[in-house]
Amino acid sequence: MHYIRFLSPPRVQIDRGNILLKAVLTITTDLGETYYPQNIELVATIRASEHDGDIYLRRRIPWKGESGARSVPVVFQLTHQDVEWPACMHVSVPAHSSAKLSGFLPPIVDIWSGPMNPTKGLMSSGHRVERRFLSLSEREVGLLEDAGDSIARHLWDGSQALAQHFDQMISLSTPSMPGLEHLFLSATYRKLHVLELGCGCGTVGISLAQTVPDCDVLLTDLPEVEDLVTANIARMNGAMGAKVSFSPLDWEDSLPRRLQNRANDLIVVSECTYNTDTLQPLVSTLVNLTNRSPKAMIVVATKTRHESEAAFFDLMREQGLVEDGSARIKLPGLPGTGFADAATDIGLHVFRGGGDEALAGGRPGSGRKERRERAELRRGTTG
Numbered sequence: 313m314h315y316i317r318f319l320s321p322p323r324v325q326i327d328r329g330n331i332l333l334k335a336v337l338t339i340t341t342d343l344g345e346t347y348y349p350q351n352i353e354l355v356a357t358i359r360a361s362e363h364d365g366d367i368y369l370r371r372r373i374p375w376k377g378e379s380g381a382r383s384v385p386v387v388f389q390l391t392h393q394d395v396e397w398p399a400c401m402h403v404s405v406p407a408h409s410s411a412k413l414s415g416f417l418p419p420i421v422d423i424w425s426g427p428m429n430p431t432k433g434l435m436s437s438g439h440r441v442e443r444r445f446l447s448l449s450e451r452e453v454g455l456l457e458d459a460g461d462s463i464a465r466h467l468w469d470g471s472q473a474l475a476q477h478f479d480q481m482i483s484l485s486t487p488s489m490p491g492l493e494h495l496f497l498s499a500t501y502r503k504l505h506v507l508e509l510g511c512g513c514g515t516v517g518i519s520l521a522q523t524v525p526d527c528d529v530l531l532t533d534l535p536e537v538e539d540l541v542t543a544n545i546a547r548m549n550g551a552m553g554a555k556v557s558f559s560p561l562d563w564e565d566s567l568p569r570r571l572q573n574r575a576n577d578l579i580v581v582s583e584c585t586y587n588t589d590t591l592q593p594l595v596s597t598l599v600n601l602t603n604r605s606p607k608a609m610i611v612v613a614t615k616t617r618h619e620s621e622a623a624f625f626d627l628m629r630e631q632g633l634v635e636d637g638s639a640r641i642k643l644p645g646l647p648g649t650g651f652a653d654a655a656t657d658i659g660l661h662v663f664r665g666g667g668d669e670a671l672a673g674g675r676p677g678s679g680r681k682e683r684r685e686r687a688e689l690r691r692g693t694t695g
Contacts, residue, residue: 313469313643314339314348316423318459319383322401322437324390324430331390331430333358337403338383339375339420342469343617345650348420350377356386356403358395361427363444363452368395373403398427400437416445416453416476416519419645421467440540443467445475448483451522451551455513456544465540470583471515473641473658474613478516482523489637489662495578495609499524507576508532509561509597510584514544516613517580518556526553530574532561563593567600576605582613585624586652595627602633602665609636610663615643617652628663636662 320336337356339348351374358369369388375381386403404422424444425437438459445453453475458465480486482496496504504527508517511531521529531541541558548556559570579601584594602608610633614621628635641658648654 313417313419313421313472313645314341314648315421315467316354316403316405317344318423318425318437318441321439321441321459322386322425322428324428324435329391333388333390333401333428335386335401335425336383337373337386339377341648341650341653342466342615343463343650343652344466345653346648347380347382348375348377349646349649351375351379352377352405352420354384354403355406356388356401358388358399359402360396361398361400361424366396368399369393397431398429398434400427401425415447415479416472416515417644440543445519447479447519447523448485449479449523451549453515453519453522454544454547455515455518456540456547457513458540465513465537467513467515468583468615469643470613470615470658471512473615473643474580474582474611474660475516475519477613477641477660478520479523489639491609491636491664492611492662496524498577499527503528504578505574505576506530506578506580507571507574507601508580508582509563509594510581511541511558512537512583514541514556514558516582518544518548521550521554521556522548523551524554525551527551527555529554529556530570531556531558532571533558534562535560561597563590563597567597571601572604574604576601576608579605579608579610580613581610583615585612585614585621586617588620588623591624591627595624595631595633598628598633598663599631606665608665612659612661612663613641614659614661615657616655616659625661633663633665636664638662 317338318335319338322335325332354373354375356371356373357367359365359367373386375384402424405420424442426440428434428437440456441459443455457467481488506529508531511533514531517529517531545556639660641660643656647656
């Protein structure tokens with residue numbers, strides 16, 4: 313899976329009487345370690361910002377990956393061209409441009425720049441870009457990310473894959489683990505409370521809130537992503553009664569009061585296991601959260617970046633968090649070849665707390681009758 317990125321965001325320039333719109337593109341993996349290795353054709357357009365807005369200019373851009381391309385320039389001549397401002401640049405691969413075909417996991421993710429309006433002095437598209445996806449319920453999910461090098465403010469494969477899996481499961485187009493399916497089935501008659509740790513851009517939580525009516529989603533991450541996440545929350549088209557908010561959370565710190573007093577049904581952990589230095593604080597945070605919400609289900613999605621990530625699962629077991637099921641989600645397109653890029657799928661893991669109350673909290677066939685049978689079995693073995 314690859315992403316079209318702006319190495320140099322679109323900018324309107326005036327050069328000896330010519331009005332030019334310039335940008336520099338690349339096609340790379342989520343962490344930017346390797347580049348798309350094949351020759352393909354990109355299509356760059358200058359257009360209105362709306363998804364189906366007017367297209368003013370179009371240009372085909374060859375990407376020569378087989379020759380080791382790492383970037384490609386884009387230049388539009390705007391002199392005497394009829395462009396209605398504000399406008400943006402959209403770059404896509406023609407064969408992959410239909411979001412309806414690929415949901416949250418197209419092989420190559422296209423990109424929309426921010427708006428430009430040289431008539432008002434806005435010459436550059438700015439440091440943020442947009443990714444647009446269409447869920448199976450045909451609700452467009454638009455997510456901003458930073459155009460710079462900060463991977464904390466980029467989309468990651470694991471979050472995209474988990475958003476896709478939830479979307480397919482809710483739309484009944486793919487089966488999932490029984491406990492997870494039962495949890496979302498229960499959301500048809502009661503409010504679903506979702507907490508996401510290390511939310512990044514907010515892909516998973518926001519996509520859920522656009523699909524599940526009356527859900528309450530709390531996104532958490534370090535304070536430096538707050539402005540980006542709140543901007544994405546403000547843009548979302550939520551399902552009826554759904555709400556999303558953000559709260560800063562550092563796993564090294566004590567739980568803030570808001571989280572201490574919150575009951576959760578689902579805790580989402582997506583692409584948070586790559587940094588082994590934070591695994592112990594992450595697991596400690598999960599233990600604290602499940603102590604307060606014993607029935608909560610934890611869903612972990614991770615693209616394996618290195619073998620040392622396995623320590624996360626050891627820590628979870630040591631803390632009594634029980635794995636309740638797992639699956640693999642295949643990534644589309646070509647894998648990367650870098651140290652952290654080569655995995656071809658995403659691991660999906662479901663955990664619960666280890667106590668009886670947690671085991672009775674939503675999995676079909678794990679309620680009062682099963683507890684009584686376990687008690688009778690214990691009496692039989694000791695009598």
